Amino acid sequence: MSSTATAKRREVSLPEVIEKHQGRPGALLSILEEVQELEKFRYLPETTLREIAERMKVPLAQVYSVATFYSFFNLKPQGLHSVVVCRGTACHTRGSLELLEASLKRLGIEGFREDEENSVTTVDNFCSVRTVACFGQCALAPVVQIDGVISSRMTVGKLTAAIDKLRKGGQK
Amino acid sequence: MxxxxxxxxxxxxxxxxxxxxxxxxxxxxxxxxxxxxxxxxxxxxxxxxxxxxxxxxxxxxxxxxxxxxxxxxxxxxxxxxxxxxxxxxxxxxxxANHPTDCLVCARNGSCELQSTAEKLGVRKVRFPRTRKPATIDESTDGIVRDNDKCILCGRCVAVCSEVQTVSAIQLAGRGIRTHVATFMDRGLGTSPCVQCGQCSVVCPTGAITERDETEAVWKALAQSGRTTIVQTAPAIRASLGEALGMKPGSLVTGKMVAALRRLGFDRVFDTQFAADLTIMEEGNELIRRLTQGGKLPMITSCSPGWINFIETFYPALLGHLSTCKSPQQMFGAVAKSYYAEKAGLAPESISVASIMPCTAKKHEARRPEMRGAFEYWRAKGATKPGESYYDVDWALTTRELARMVKRAGIDIESLPEEDFDDPLGRSTGAATIFGTTGGVMEAALRTVYEVVTGKALPSLDFEAVRGLEGIKKAEVDLNGTIVRVAVAHTLKNARIILDEIAAGASPYHFIEVMTCPGGCIGGGGQPVLIDLEKRLARNKAMYVEDLRLGMRKSHENASVQALYADFLGEPLGHLSHELLHTEYAPREV
Structure with missing residues (x-):
């Protein structure tokens, strides 16, 4: 998580975020986006969704609809760190499945099915592994994003080293 | 344009x-x-x-x-x-993603996906299934959702949000994971769903259906020593024929009675008897509120989806509701108290099934407070320890009754016209029109006018409250006092009326609200594939029946008069309060 997000978490409250966007087109989307960043574990807790629905006078089912449509939103707590593996065609042909499997293994995550969900988090909320359809960096495939920074021409070796570095508190 | x-x-x-x-x-x-x-x-x-x-x-x-x-x-x-x-x-x-258990589906024969596949000549499916199996949502009394059968047409979502402004469901997820969902996928039971069942009427497949309770009824019909009583809501006589293949709007009162006897019901009674009774109670409640300074406007309480709606969305306005139970519940309470006594039957040996145009009626029958007759007998020390029973045991939809009739091989068109049993089968035209929007209002006005003015009405037809317009308004002169009334159907229109009350700007004294488009004739338990034309045909049938019955004012119903003389005493009296009235509570979702 970036340091600005951490700062925001202290300064801005949910009602303020809602007030800022209320009435504008797409307000719900902007509010969900901003509110998720306020959460330490980057997700939208049920109580928050309920409060947004109530304050915005939007049906609960609709808030849920938007929150589940965009893969950007998380309904479960995410890890403090994130590893995002591109599963687009170019990255796939250059071995991104091995990268995904290697990162899951290195983090001790089992039973993740990418056809059913697009993110998974370690039980200790240390790190989340996500898949995305494409980063638009196909010429540099395969690409992986670690804590917001995209690395190109990734290899299993480089990736496991990077994850180990996260564990030691190197990055961030 | x-x-x-x-x-x-x-x-x-x-x-x-x-x-x-x-x-x-x-x-x-x-x-x-x-x-x-x-x-x-x-x-x-x-x-x-x-x-x-x-x-x-x-x-x-x-x-x-x-x-x-x-x-x-x-x-x-x-x-x-x-x-x-x-x-x-x-x-x-x-x-590809739809189950192939059509032969055992509730919508076998009335499924739009099935008929479309047939029409388009689909003979094989070349694609494999890609969707994960869904869990069935059985969290409410009235409605069952099986997302496996859902084709994501979005009709249920549209009707829930646009027509009813309830918005219990929405499309959630994306791509192959898209599905119709309640908040957090917890099921309708914890959602604002009012169980109106309009979703089940517009669903092209068997993804949304009523909870089928026909097996329990078949069992009771076969059980010796059990007296099975059936009551039929007004709107059923204008839709059962249609559900069995007759023309929309076919009026089948007598044949319906004959069919119910052939199914084996011991007594075939009429919810319309209880509708007349409702008018006696509700009419007097209105007069009392008008003359003794009660909360106004008073709003009708017959439609259980509407009760669920106001309890969920406008709890501050619950005081405006009439305390009258719905006709279904008044009937059950009277059947297991007054009628049991009169017929010398042990109340616990009676089963009451009702045939309703409605899925929310299933929920209403299961509300814990709907045990008026049981409480009546308990106060007399006539119940056994550990025993308890509802006033109404099962509320079947028109669709479920149609299935029972089909299963029994009964050809409704060839049946003779038979009469309801006495005394709870007698009713008036005022009770019949309960089945369509404006009918409860008109029935109430026919009685209230005569009770207040002591004069006979010059015309019994209150045209201003008839028809399928969303909100209808009228004024009635009661001995110099102008009473302003409004009639709303669909919850979207009910919301408009309620917002006026909440803002302190409601000009009305008395308001009728029906949950479904057109009232009960367009109810959530009615034959599927409905459109405006069918609603109009069923609506017309209600007024034909009103004229056919001869007696057209609830207070002239001799069986209702006898009920008061022999048992209840007077409208709004002590026993009425115990058996026929109820209270409401805010509902958190």
């Missing part, structure tokens, strides 16, 4: 159409019924199913006719090889 008609060519035939029409309607006008699985006139046109495609000359791709507009000189091909192939593909793709 029909400033100038346009000429279009449907498969080469010139047709003059209104330019505000979509292509689907324009083709129908030209005699071609373009198939569709998601379009719902006046409610939903989201072009999601892809079945209604047609070829328009000059257009790059096929056009979905439900959202396509006509223009001057447009040339449309409705059954070119390209069109037929695209439609078949669309249905085949839907079938």
């Amino acid at each position: 029909s400033d100038k008609m346009v000429t279009i060519f449907v498969d080469g035939h010139a047709t003059v159409v209104d330019p505000s029409r979509n292509l689907l309607e324009a083709c129908a006008q030209a005699g071609v019924n373009v198939p569709t699985l998601c379009y719902l006139k006046d409610v939903s046109a989201n072009a999601s199913c892809g079945v209604c495609v047609v070829e328009v000359e000059g257009a790059r791709s096929l056009v979905r006719s439900c959202v396509g507009r006509v223009s001057e000189g447009m040339k449309i091909a409705t059954s070119s090889p390209r069109v037929l192939r695209a439609r078949k593909n669309a249905v085949e793709l839907l079938l």
Whole structure:
């Protein structure tokens, strides 16, 4: 998580975020986006969704609809760190499945099915592994994003080293 | 918006159409019924199913006719090889993820996916299933959702949010994971769902149905030593025929009674008896509120979806509701107390089934407070320890009764016309019109007018509250006091009326609210595939029955008079309070 997000978490409250966007087109989307960043574990807790629905006078089912449509939103707590593996065609042909499997293994995550969900988090909320359809960096495939920074021409070796570095508190 | 008609060519035939029409309607006008699985006139046109495609000359791709507009000189091909192939593909793709247990589905024979696949000549499905199995949502008394059978047409979502403004369901997820969901996927039971069942009426498949309780009823019918009583809501006589293949609006009162006897019910009674009773209680409640300074406007309480709605969305206004139970519940309470006593039957040996146009009635019958007769007997020390029973044991929808009639092999059209049993089978025309929007209001006015003024009404027909307009208003002069009334149907219109009350700006004294479009005739338990024309036909049938019954005022119902003379005493009296009235509580979701 970036340091600005951490700062925001202290300064801005949910009602303020809602007030800022209320009435504008797409307000719900902007509010969900901003509110998720306020959460330490980057997700939208049920109580928050309920409060947004109530304050915005939007049906609960609709808030849920938007929150589940965009893969950007998380309904479960995410890890403090994130590893995002591109599963687009170019990255796939250059071995991104091995990268995904290697990162899951290195983090001790089992039973993740990418056809059913697009993110998974370690039980200790240390790190989340996500898949995305494409980063638009196909010429540099395969690409992986670690804590917001995209690395190109990734290899299993480089990736496991990077994850180990996260564990030691190197990055961030 | 029909400033100038346009000429279009449907498969080469010139047709003059209104330019505000979509292509689907324009083709129908030209005699071609373009198939569709998601379009719902006046409610939903989201072009999601892809079945209604047609070829328009000059257009790059096929056009979905439900959202396509006509223009001057447009040339449309409705059954070119390209069109037929695209439609078949669309249905085949839907079938890939649809279960193939049609033979044992509640909608077998009334499924739009089934009939469309048949019409389009789909003979095999080339695609494998890609969707994960769904869990069945059985969290409410009234409605069962099986997302496995859902084709994501969006009709239920549209009707829930646009017509009812309840918004209990929405499409959630994306891609292959898209599904109709309640908040957090916890099921309708914890959602604001009012169980009106309109979703089950518009669902093209068996994804949303009523909770089927026919097995329990068959069992009770076969059980010796059990007295089975059936009551039928007013609207059933105008829709059971249709559910069994007769013309929409067919009035089948006598044949329905005959069919119920043949199914084995020991007593065939009429909810309309209780509707007359409701008018006696509610009419007097209104007079009391008007003359003794009670909370106004008073709002009717017959429609259980509406009760769920106000308890959920407007709990601060619950004091405006009439405390009268609905006719279904008044009937149950009277059947297991007064009638049991009169007929010398042990109340616990009686089963009451009601036939309702409604799914919310199933929930109403299971409300914990709906044990008036049991409490009545308990106060007399006539119940056993650990025993308890509801006033109404099962509320079956029109659709469930139709299934029972079919299963028993009864040919309704060839049955003789029979009469309801006495005394709880006697009713008036005022009770019949409860089945359509404006009817409760008109029935109440017929009685309240005569009770207050002591004069006979010059005309019993209150035309201002009839018809299918969303909100109707009228004024009645009661001995110099002008009483202002309003009638609303669908919860969207109820919301308008309630917002006025909440703002302190309601001009009315008395308001009728019905949950469903058209009132009970358009109820959530009624035959599926309904449209405005069918609603109008059923509506008309109600007024035909009103005239046919002869007696048209609730207070003239001799059986109701006898009930007061022999048992209840007077309207709003102590026993009425115990058996016929209830209270409401806010509902958290």
